[in-house]
Amino acid sequence: MRIAVVNNFFPPRPGGSSHLSASLAARYVAAGHEVLVLTAAYQDAPAEEERDGYRVVRLPAMPMPQLGLSIDFDMAFALARPANLRRVRRLLDGFQPDVIHQHGQFFDLTWLSGWYARRNKIPVLLSVHTRLESPDPKYTALFKALDRFLVKPILRSYRPRYVIMDELCGAYCEQRYLATPDEFEYIPVAVEPSRFEAPPTRDVRAEYGIGDQPLIVSLGHVIPLRHRLPLIEALPTILDKHPKTKVMIVGRIYYDAFVKRAAELGVTDAIVTTGVVPPADVPSFFAAADIVTHDLQGTGFGTASLEAMAAGRATIGTITETNFPAVELRNWDNFVLARPNDGPDLAEVVIRLLDDPQEREWIAKAQRELVHANFTLDVVARRHLEAFARMTGAPLPQLDPPRPEERPA
Secondary structure, eight states, rough: OOEEEEOOOOOOOOHHHHHHHHHHHHHHHHHHEEEEEEOOOOHHHSSEETTEEEEEEEOOEEEOOOSOOOOOOEEEEEHHHHHHHHHHHHHHHHHOOOOEEEOOTTHHHHHHHHHHHHHHHHHHEEEEOOOOOOOSSHHHHHHHHIIIIIIIHHHHHHHHHOEEEEEHHHHHHHHHHHOOOOEEEEEEOOOOOOGGGSSSSSOOHHHTTTTTEEEEEEEEBBBBTBBBBHHHHHHHHHHSSSOOOOOEEEEEEEHHHHHHHHHHHHGHHHHHHHEEEOOGGGHHHHHSSSSEEEOOSSSSHHHHHHHHHHHHHEEOOOTTTTTTTOOOOOTTTTTOOOOOOOOHHHHHHHHHHOOOOHHHHHHHHHHHHHHHHHTHHHHHHHHHHHHHHHHHOOOOOOOOOOOOOOOOO
């Protein structure tokens, strides 16, 4: 197959969808397919290059102005250069794609390639990486209006199939874009477990004076959608049972409500904040943890949580057992669940894990197996290729399934 991959975000631009689209493109090539990537220009990245066996074309683009608002995005728009309309058409005419894989529903290169696909009757698979949502009512109203009056009409004009990574994404696409489950491909987000197989490069416990005390690691910038308040509310109960427990919050603090609440509850001494750490150091922080939890508000289970599972650490989520439609989650079997925004329930879950190191180790191993069986880049790439085959009528890819690790005795 000839697969056109379209994403305004692409390396060297940072970001989850950027690196995922590049990794998937490389795996499409490794499976014997031709790939063309269309993306927006970024800093001094070359306008064209060959990487991992495929061609990347970066189209001239205009950065979005930064207005000092809390919703400022680091984005660039190709439509700001009218000549890109013709260039996208020429590039795709020359490549003759069998299928187009778009990343991001509100990027203008998505809309340009969707227009081309409709005119040329080319099937499109659209990966929805971000839900336009906010805890701020005024931004919620703005995002709903953008989805209703701009994004939805464009998407309905060329009717892509949607990559649904979790049930929240599915509900979002149904409500905002009037998509139906018949238009969904259930493919979860991908992680790369090999990042966590090497020995840690930093002794985090020694650096922060943790020693052998119980340690809960919570990774990710502190923002209103990841404010850590349930973890702080749980701490007094946890400390009553395990008084030496430490909570390590890894990331920049943009929203400090948890700091104030910790002072009110008298648990400030149990909290360690690290600020931003380089991505290469994340495995060291997970290696130091007894428990990992950061997605505590019922808004999903992100890549960082899946990576913690891949690292073999007991990881708590506040989703449902049906969160990943293509993956079976079983609480206290291959997963650990707490109720969203519920400090007392989270405290019970943490205490159970700290009380029984053997169960904690068993759960951690089961979670790691779950990642290897369902969330690795190889597994996710294969599921994308299977979707492309169904969409184009091509033969299904003949790839060996992954071999799960043995369950502990």
